[in-house]
Amino acid sequence: DIYHKDKLHFDKDFAVLALLQVKNVMNADPLVLLKNATYKDAVNAFRDHHRVNPIPIINNNKDRKLVGLISRFDILKQIQFVAKK
Numbered sequence: 001d002i003y004h005k006d007k008l009h010f011d012k013d014f015a016v017l018a019l020l021q022v023k024n025v026m027n028a029d030p031l032v033l034l035k036n037a038t039y040k041d042a043v044n045a046f047r048d049h050h051r052v053n054p055i056p057i058i059n060n061n062k063d064r065k066l067v068g069l070i071s072r073f074d075i076l077k078q079i080q081f082v083a084k085k
Contacts, residue, residue, distance in 0.1 A: 030052075030055075030056055031045065031049055031052050031055055031056075032055065032056045032057065032058045032064070033045060033055055033056075033057050033058070033070065034057070034058060034059075034060065034061070035057050035058065035059055035060075035067050035068070037057075039075075039078065042055070042070050042074075042075060043075055046072055046075060053071055053072050054069040054070055054071035054072075054074075055069065055070050055071075056068075056069055057069060057070055
């Protein structure tokens with residue numbers, strides 16, 4: 001609604017945003033889980049950190065190499081799978 005009155009303001013603001021790099025907006029120290037974390041660890045992480053989704057999965061705390069991601073949907077899929085049995 002703010003930009004409906006003056007598209008010029010929107011164009012200027014968007015031009016500034018378009019120049020940003022990922023490093024300018026990323027979280028440099030995200031919540032992560034280790035690859036050997038349990039399902040319960042993942043559930044607890046999502047419960048305790050409502051705004052986080054997905055969660056990066058790392059190989060270990062030394063290398064911190066990304067090996068995957070887990071999302072809330074991944075958690076819910078497992079609950080649905082177990083409920084169907």
